[in-house]
Amino acid sequence: MQFALSEEQTLLQDTARAFVDKHCPPELAKEWDETDHFPWPLWKRMAEMGWFALPYPETWGGGGGSPLEICLIAEALARASLDVAMAYVGTFIPGLTIHRYGNDEQRERFKPGLLEGEYRIAVAISEPDAGSDAAALRCAATDEGDHFVVNGQKAWCTGAGLPGALIAAYVRTDPAAPKHRGISLLLIPNDLEGVQIRRTPTLARHLLGTNEVFFDNVSVPKENLIGPIHGAFSLLMSGLDMEKTVMAAAYTGVAQSTMDEMLAYSKQRSQFDRPIGTFQALAHPMADLQTEIDAARLLAYRAAWMISAGQPCTREAAMAKLKCSETYVAAARLGMQVLAGHGFATESVMSFRWRESIVATISGGTSQIQRNAVAKSMGLTTY
Amino acid sequence: MTATEVGTPGDPSLDLDLDRELDSFEDQAREFLEAHVPRTAPATAAWGVGDDTMSSYAKRSPAAEHDRIERARWWKRLEFDAGYGWITGPTELGGGGRTADHLRRYGELRAAYAVPSTNVYTISLGMVAPAILQHGQPQIVRKYVTAMHRGDLIGCQLFSEPGAGSDVAGLSTRAVRDGDEWVINGQKVWTSEAHHADVGLLLARSNVDAPKHQGITAFAIPMSLTGIDVRPLTMMTGGTEFNEVFFDDVRLPDSYRLGAVDAGWGVAISVLMNERALGTGDAFGLGRAVERLRMMASMPGLRGDDPVIRQQLARIITNAACIRYQALAADGRRKAGLPPGPAESVFKLANTEALRLVAQVAGEMLGPSAVADTGEWGTYAWGDLILTVPGMRVAGGTDEVMRNILAERVLGLPKEP
Ligand SMILES: Cc1cc2nc3c(=O)[nH]c(=O)nc-3n(C[C@H](O)[C@H](O)[C@H](O)COP(=O)(O)OP(=O)(O)OC[C@H]3O[C@@H](n4cnc5c(N)ncnc54)[C@H](O)[C@@H]3O)c2cc1C
Numbered sequence: 102m103q104f105a106l107s108e109e110q111t112l113l114q115d116t117a118r119a120f121v122d123k124h125c126p127p128e129l130a131k132e133w134d135e136t137d138h139f140p141w142p143l144w145k146r147m148a149e150m151g152w153f154a155l156p157y158p159e160t161w162g163g164g165g166g167s168p169l170e171i172c173l174i175a176e177a178l179a180r181a182s183l184d185v186a187m188a189y190v191g192t193f194i195p196g197l198t199i200h201r202y203g204n205d206e207q208r209e210r211f212k213p214g215l216l217e218g219e220y221r222i223a224v225a226i227s228e229p230d231a232g233s234d235a236a237a238l239r240c241a242a243t244d245e246g247d248h249f250v251v252n253g254q255k256a257w258c259t260g261a262g263l264p265g266a267l268i269a270a271y272v273r274t275d276p277a278a279p280k281h282r283g284i285s286l287l288l289i290p291n292d293l294e295g296v297q298i299r300r301t302p303t304l305a306r307h308l309l310g311t312n313e314v315f316f317d318n319v320s321v322p323k324e325n326l327i328g329p330i331h332g333a334f335s336l337l338m339s340g341l342d343m344e345k346t347v348m349a350a351a352y353t354g355v356a357q358s359t360m361d362e363m364l365a366y367s368k369q370r371s372q373f374d375r376p377i378g379t380f381q382a383l384a385h386p387m388a389d390l391q392t393e394i395d396a397a398r399l400l401a402y403r404a405a406w407m408i409s410a411g412q413p414c415t416r417e418a419a420m421a422k423l424k425c426s427e428t429y430v431a432a433a434r435l436g437m438q439v440l441a442g443h444g445f446a447t448e449s450v451m452s453f454r455w456r457e458s459i460v461a462t463i464s465g466g467t468s469q470i471q472r473n474a475v476a477k478s479m480g481l482t483t484y
Numbered sequence: 485m486t487a488t489e490v491g492t493p494g495d496p497s498l499d500l501d502l503d504r505e506l507d508s509f510e511d512q513a514r515e516f517l518e519a520h521v522p523r524t525a526p527a528t529a530a531w532g533v534g535d536d537t538m539s540s541y542a543k544r545s546p547a548a549e550h551d552r553i554e555r556a557r558w559w560k561r562l563e564f565d566a567g568y569g570w571i572t573g574p575t576e577l578g579g580g581g582r583t584a585d586h587l588r589r590y591g592e593l594r595a596a597y598a599v600p601s602t603n604v605y606t607i608s609l610g611m612v613a614p615a616i617l618q619h620g621q622p623q624i625v626r627k628y629v630t631a632m633h634r635g636d637l638i639g640c641q642l643f644s645e646p647g648a649g650s651d652v653a654g655l656s657t658r659a660v661r662d663g664d665e666w667v668i669n670g671q672k673v674w675t676s677e678a679h680h681a682d683v684g685l686l687l688a689r690s691n692v693d694a695p696k697h698q699g700i701t702a703f704a705i706p707m708s709l710t711g712i713d714v715r716p717l718t719m720m721t722g723g724t725e726f727n728e729v730f731f732d733d734v735r736l737p738d739s740y741r742l743g744a745v746d747a748g749w750g751v752a753i754s755v756l757m758n759e760r761a762l763g764t765g766d767a768f769g770l771g772r773a774v775e776r777l778r779m780m781a782s783m784p785g786l787r788g789d790d791p792v793i794r795q796q797l798a799r800i801i802t803n804a805a806c807i808r809y810q811a812l813a814a815d816g817r818r819k820a821g822l823p824p825g826p827a828e829s830v831f832k833l834a835n836t837e838a839l840r841l842v843a844q845v846a847g848e849m850l851g852p853s854a855v856a857d858t859g860e861w862g863t864y865a866w867g868d869l870i871l872t873v874p875g876m877r878v879a880g881g882t883d884e885v886m887r888n889i890l891a892e893r894v895l896g897l898p899k900e901p
């Protein structure tokens with residue numbers, strides 16, 4: 102067994118951390134969140150670092166990064182905020198789907214934009230009545246010869262409102278088939294006629310913003326169909342383990358950042374003539390938390406390693422998502438307690454952590470859904 | 485065994501008289517309530533009806549904030565003038581001069597009516613007014629206490645400072661004697677409702693040479709004095725109910741002093757005990773939150789039939805019942821003339837822990853609609869409570885401090901080295 106990172110990986114980690122310190126410290130990430138601001142310059146800088154190309158194979162002009170390396174970047178970016186990491190991860194995950202399932206023409210067409218992070222791709226699976234049960238989606242596309250006509254509504258479409266965003270919409274193309282078998286994937290530019298986007302007010306995650314999307318007779322050219330017609334449910338599932346794993350790493354990054362912030366505060370803040378961190382009532386929960394974070398991180402790294410090794414890891418990725426997101430919530434909760442009054446005022450980064458953490462156990466598949474997956478792997482099918 | 489003598493405590497006929505008197509009091513109170521406010525809608529019909537706010541710290545527009553204060557004021561005045569605003573207060577100050585039983589009866593009755601929220605007065609009446617009444621000089625008592633109970637004036641608690649939170653006695657705001665006046669300099673922080681307050685309950689250091697607990701003096705301080713600057717702070721919820729308060733050479737007559745010079749710590753302790761005792765009522769809103777959760781669980785599609793959720797709901801309802809019974813016991817002690825003591829720290833701890841669980845379970849039941857506004861009644865409103873809970877675990881003494889009090893003062897364990 103080997104726990105050490107390679108020299109190259111250590112370098113990548115250091116670079117990514119330095120990048121965050123310089124270009125997106127938590128205070129700045131908080132400000133972006135409070136002003137609903139998407140930081141395009143940061144985006145460009147990530148592209149310059151080659152991070153958007155990293156997940157794609159070298160033979161295609163990509164960086165050939167392993168899942169673990171991508172995890173290291175996501176983990177470092179999340180030290181700023183989960184939202185910043187999410188903006189990164191959310192772009193290449195659907196990009197990889199295009200790369201893997203697109204035809205040659207599509208791959209060439211989208212290549213520069215994908216490698217350079219030019220596209221913001223928003224994934225539209227969820228609908229008002231299809232969340233955890235994604236296959237129940239109803240938003241429909243009908244075949245009109247050289248194009249599809251899309252009608253329906255999507256919910257929680259993160260990033261769909263940013264200028265130039267492409268919406269990767271999972272739509273029902275065969276209403277007669279069993280629910281898993283009639284779904285297709287269409288790329289829909291958000292400025293097509295008939296696309297209407299309405300921002301949903303949320304507690305946090307304001308960088309990308311999440312939206313309701315309405316399609317009213319939207320014409321989508323056939324060449325924007327990715328993968329087999331009616332066969333997109335497996336596409337939807339295929340990237341999921343990778344997404345969960347990378348996001349799990351991001352959750353440990355932001356949990357660690359939260360830990361570091363409360364630790365620093367607990368050493369500097371004195372009450373009753375001693376640093377508050379020296380009260381066991383705080384020292385022990387902080388020790389527990391660091392233990393939890395280390396355990397969570399190992400779960401994320403294990404899943405990443407399994408993906409690299411080509412091993413199935415649905416169970417392990419679900420465990421990682423479950424544990425890491427819950428650990429972020431626990432970290433923010435303790436952080437609020439350690440910072441007390443200072444934490445509750447909006448000036449503190451900790452207040453931002455708490456706001457942001459709440460959604461961690463919901464988006465990307467709720468904790469309950471991860472538990473279902475783990476239980477299922479144990480032969481316990483719940484409902 | 486001897487029979488109880490007629491006319492002494494324990495005499496059944498006396499109890500009956502008392503009961504009769506209480507019943508007629510209740511009848512009159514019911515008439516009053518019926519005349520002015522609607523009854524609370526039954527839980528089954530209440531879903532989707534009216535205001536779905538879950539937290540008093542929720543973000544409000546200036547208009548909504550104005551409305552909150554005006555409605556609270558209107559109600560307080562009406563209630564006071566009808567004789568129900570200060571039921572147990574001394575008659576010479578406009579109180580009702582009645583017993584704790586009357587107060588309880590009225591409270592139970594009122595719970596069935598949709599009276600406006602009066603949370604802007606919680607600190608004012610729960611902590612500030614009792615301190616002025618107990619420790620103030622007669623003209624100050626007359627100036628403030630009646631008007632506070634009538635809701636005409638609002639009080640705030642000026643204890644915490646940037647450097648003195650849990651360790652209140654470490655405060656450094658200075659009060660320097662100058663003839664018949666005191667000159668106040670320093671800063672307070674996280675002062676709830678200071679921006680609405682007319683009078684503050686101030687702790688300041690009057691003697692820098694004495695040990696820290698023995699150099700503090702308490703004052704009632706008019707918030708309109710020259711040199712006081714109140715700056716609202718935004719809370720995590722987006723609400724602006726707490727403030728920084730700065731004192732720059734504020735001159736305060738000695739007649740506003742509460743208790744003896746350098747004896748402010750005793751005043752502080754009595755206030756903090758009253759603060760803890762607030763938990764025996766429903767100052768934290770647990771009862772309401774549990775009711776809303778129950779309502780939600782009975783709505784189709786909101787997972788009330790999920791076994792894990794059902795277990796958690798059962799736990800919540802059990803906890804809430806335990807808290808209620810404990811509160812009744814505390815009420816009994818109060819009636820027997822015992823002041824609130826350190827044991828009541830358990831209420832604050834239990835209430836905030838119970839609310840934390842309520843908020844968590846609501847979040848689990850609602851999923852995204854607790855954190856994103858889908859426009860559906862009674863869903864995103866929980867987001868405010870989720871954001872408020874961390875503040876509740878801090879305001880009025882943190883969980884850790886409550887546990888220290890229980891450990892040291894109730895269980896008699898040694899202090900942490
Ligand atoms: C900030 C944010 C961003 C998002 N971004 C995107 C995006 O970009 N694209 C996209 O397609 N979606 C996105 N989502 C949607 C997200 O994937 C769904 O919200 C999630 O899958 C849950 O679905 P739902 O909202 O319909 O809740 P529901 O499925 O209705 O779930 C409600 C509650 O029931 C529980 N539950 C459901 N089924 C079960 C079961 N079988 N057993 C036990 N418990 C169960 C859930 O855990 C949850 O607590 C986002 C959500 C949020 C909050």
Ligand SMILES: Cc1cc2nc3c(=O)[nH]c(=O)nc-3n(C[C@H](O)[C@H](O)[C@H](O)COP(=O)(O)OP(=O)(O)OC[C@H]3O[C@@H](n4cnc5c(N)ncnc54)[C@H](O)[C@@H]3O)c2cc1C
Pocket residue numbers: 370371372373377380381382383438439440441442443445607640641642643644646648649650651673674675676677726875876878879880881882883884885888
């Ligand atoms: C919403 C809100 C409203 C408030 N309203 C008012 C108000 O109206 N008036 C007012 O005066 N104040 C008010 N406060 C302030 C509140 O009383 C203080 O925040 C609280 O007492 C804690 O102080 P602190 O924030 O300085 O935390 P600190 O005292 O710095 O505590 C930091 C951490 O150290 C822990 N700690 C401290 N001492 C010990 C110990 N001995 N053992 C173990 N752990 C310890 C604490 O539990 C906490 O986790 C309010 C606060 C909030 C959040």
